[in-house]
Amino acid sequence: MLTILGRTSSINVRKVLWTCDELALDYQQEMWGHGFQSTHQPAFLALNPNAQVPVLRDGEFVLWESNAICRYLAGGPPGSALYPQERRARADVDRWMDWQLGDLNSAWRYLFNARMRNTPAEPDRTLLAESEASWNHHLTLLARRLEQTGAYVTGHEFTLADIVLGLSVHRWLMTPVSRPSLPAIDRYYDRLRERPAFARYATQQWP
Template sequence: MIRILGKASSINVRKVPWACEEIGIAYSRADDGPEMAQNPNGLVPVIVDDDFVLWESNSIIRYLANKWSAHTLQPTEPRARAEVDRWIDWQATEFNSAWRYAFSAIVRRNPAFNDPRDIEASKKQWSRMMEILDSQLARTGAHVAGAAFTLADIPIGLSVNRWFMTPFERPAFAHVGAYYERLSARPAFLKHGRNGIA
């Protein structure tokens, strides 16, 4: 059984149980554990698989898909795999960077994020990232990396949930809206994504 360390409210932690449920991996979760000290960044999630400790959420979900041969989630063909990896990496860099300031200000109400100009700039950049995602979903007609649900849909799906859960005036993106509803047919997404937590 995989042990997941980190609070269930964390967007990065939630990637891991969602991936476990899609793959069929038994897991337990705790807010903390002694293995947390092995992450020099002091961040969550951390997983413990027997004597193996791993941190970084996207590395974790890739590891789980690879170890349990979840080839529908993480293809073995190089180009298909690269497409999945590209969108996972995009979420971690471009997408997250865009929404971080606005989300911290609007939802978390963190006093360190209170500059109105920076909030507006973040909302504008966030909308631009959503426009990129909307165009990609228009091309695939279904999921981020193609017709089938893949590992890329886990981090992207959680970020899309955050978009819909953040109270601000936002443009409508028809393909993103349809994607959100498509993900909502997955029990693991309802449990770990669209569960009332931004």
């Protein structure tokens, strides 16, 4: 039995839960993190010294880092549709997952934390403007990609890249920010909303 450690309100935990749902994997979830068990407890630190969720336990195997967990879960049958076996197709999925984790997350971090988490309590207006501009720039890049593919991030098939980026798009749409008109993003979001797992792990109360 797979065990996922982490609170559902975490966007990174929801990546993993959505992946499990798409793959019809059985798992149990233990709530750790803000509002639940502290990730600074020795028992958790023994699994992930970074004190961050999610963590996956698969028997004796322990894995942390959300995108790595998603890749692990989808790395073999029945996960080939989400994470293709063909080398170049898989590399394309990896590229967009890494872009989400590095470039896109860096863009929104200051603004999102200030507006949604009140951290810092008195944000710097210049840094807010820079974060907003960077966030919108990266979503514009994603929109251009979606205009090229006409469907999902790597083409006509739904993949792991759409799980991690779909949650990011939802966060952008739910955060108070001056957004440019990006019809390709709107169409993409509507397409994702047709998936039952998206409704469970993206469109509820979590930004």
